[in-house]
Amino acid sequence: xxxxxxxxxPLHSFPVVKGDVILKIVLEQMNAxxxxxACVVDNKSNLLGIITDGDIxxxxxxxxxxxxxxFVDDCINHMIDHPSKxxxxxxxxxxLDLMKLKGIxxxxxxxxxxxxxxxxxxxxxxxxxxKENKIN
Amino acid sequence: xxxxTIEVGYGSVKKVTIGANLPxxxxxxxxxxxxxxxxxxxxxxxxxxxDKIGIEWIYKSCYDxxxxxxxxxxxxxxxxxxxxxxxxxxxxxxxxxxxxxxxSQWGAATGEVCDLVQVPAYLCRQTSIxxxxxxxxxxxxLKKGQxxxxxxxxxxxxxxxxxxxxxxxxxxxxxxFGYNMLVNDMTCFPIMAGTGYPVCFDAGHSIQxxxxxxxxxxxxxxxxxxxxxxxTANGINALFIEVHDNPKKALSDANTVLDIKYLENILFQAKxxxxxxxxxxxxxxxxxIHLDN
Numbered sequence: 001x002x003x004x005x006x007x008x009x010p011l012h013s014f015p016v017v018k019g020d021v022i023l024k025i026v027l028e029q030m031n032a033x034x035x036x037x038a039c040v041v042d043n044k045s046n047l048l049g050i051i052t053d054g055d056i057x058x059x060x061x062x063x064x065x066x067x068x069x070x071f072v073d074d075c076i077n078h079m080i081d082h083p084s085k086x087x088x089x090x091x092x093x094x095x096l097d098l099m100k101l102k103g104i105x106x107x108x109x110x111x112x113x114x115x116x117x118x119x120x121x122x123x124x125x126x127x128x129x130x131k132e133n134k135i136n
Numbered sequence: 137x138x139x140x141t142i143e144v145g146y147g148s149v150k151k152v153t154i155g156a157n158l159p160x161x162x163x164x165x166x167x168x169x170x171x172x173x174x175x176x177x178x179x180x181x182x183x184x185x186x187d188k189i190g191i192e193w194i195y196k197s198c199y200d201x202x203x204x205x206x207x208x209x210x211x212x213x214x215x216x217x218x219x220x221x222x223x224x225x226x227x228x229x230x231x232x233x234x235x236x237x238x239x240s241q242w243g244a245a246t247g248e249v250c251d252l253v254q255v256p257a258y259l260c261r262q263t264s265i266x267x268x269x270x271x272x273x274x275x276x277x278l279k280k281g282q283x284x285x286x287x288x289x290x291x292x293x294x295x296x297x298x299x300x301x302x303x304x305x306x307x308x309x310x311x312x313f314g315y316n317m318l319v320n321d322m323t324c325f326p327i328m329a330g331t332g333y334p335v336c337f338d339a340g341h342s343i344q345x346x347x348x349x350x351x352x353x354x355x356x357x358x359x360x361x362x363x364x365x366x367x368t369a370n371g372i373n374a375l376f377i378e379v380h381d382n383p384k385k386a387l388s389d390a391n392t393v394l395d396i397k398y399l400e401n402i403l404f405q406a407k408x409x410x411x412x413x414x415x416x417x418x419x420x421x422x423x424x425i426h427l428d429n
Contacts, residue, residue, distance in 0.1 A: 072290050
């Protein structure tokens with residue numbers, strides 16, 4: 001049984017931002033961490049929402065402001081609130097089922113609302129393959 | 137978003153509050169302090185008009201005009217003399233005063249005297265000026281540069297906030313439209329108000345034609361009342377107009393300062409339009425179209 005905490009990305013390795021960070025900075029952090037998701041948190045690290053590559057793509061197709069105005073918007077205005085997430089003490093299967101159901105690659109991990117990590121499909125698959133190989 | 141209210145005035149002067157759903161505030165005076173006598177005369181005459189109309193106001197005049205087009209233009213009475221005049225004027229009239237400053241080393245002295253410190257439009261993104269303005273501890277009147285988009289003013293706001301200032305008023309004074317020409321984009325008010333801070337319309341400088349006369353700026357004063365009505369209906373919290381008792385002889389911005397004989401009429405209209413806007417706001421509530429975006 002693989003535990004979520006053993007395969008999730010730790011806080012420093014994915015983009016975590018406050019709501020008043022401008023979108024330009026968020027996009028740069030997503031580039032730097034090579035992930036298509038940023039988690040938005042409050043001052044107590046409670047997860048408020050997420051911003052994903054897909055959200056940005058959809059925004060670009062519907063947003064009627066100049067791109068320079070888009071860049072300087074507070075990210076909280078563009079996040080998806082009440083995002084899908086999994087609790088740290090849940091089983092990995094629950095997380096994976098949720099990712100499959102929603103068709104997503106990344107799932108924030110929280111502990112009583114506080115962001116503690118991120119489930120990213122690649123390391124999860126890697127861990128599952130390793131486990132499978134050991135069994136065989 | 138929390139809409140902030142800014143209180144201008146320390147010590148014994150009248151406190152003027154600027155913010156959402158509050159009465160319109162007037163900020164005005166001659167562009168430059170020309171002499172003690174002239175400054176006091178203007179304060180007296182504007183006071184009479186504002187008292188008659190029932191509009192609170194802040195006296196504005198600068199001690200140093202560092203952005204003049206020509207080296208031969210009047211530069212101002214200087215820091216020491218100018219601030220002494222403003223200080224005495226505060227005491228005499230019990231009015232809050234504002235001056236800009238264009239050298240970061242002048243910020244502290246300006247804040248010692250002035251109730252509101254102004255960041256000039258041309259310098260609105262200069263970190264040293266913004267830091268100096270924030271350090272005064274006074275509210276800051278931050279003019280939008282003619283070259284700046286309204287949304288990018290958030291960067292200047294963030295610089296002020298980073299240095300401890302959270303009492304800011306954002307002002308529009310027009311945006312460059314090619315060379316020697318300004319236009320007013322009225323969407324700048326709701327955009328700048330999106331920062332949560334009150335917004336102000338600088339009517340006199342908006343009709344300026346920057347350096348259009350070769351070595352001085354021109355202006356189209358006849359448009360001031362039109363723009364004032366438009367901006368006030370749009371939703372501003374303060375109105376800024378430089379006024380003079382003899383524009384042709386004004387030592388600074390002679391082509392844009394408003395003749396004081398027109399001030400009462402313009403302020404009366406602005407106050408009425410503002411009150412109507414507040415009445416409609418009360419009756420119909422805030423616009424909600426942006427929520428669909």
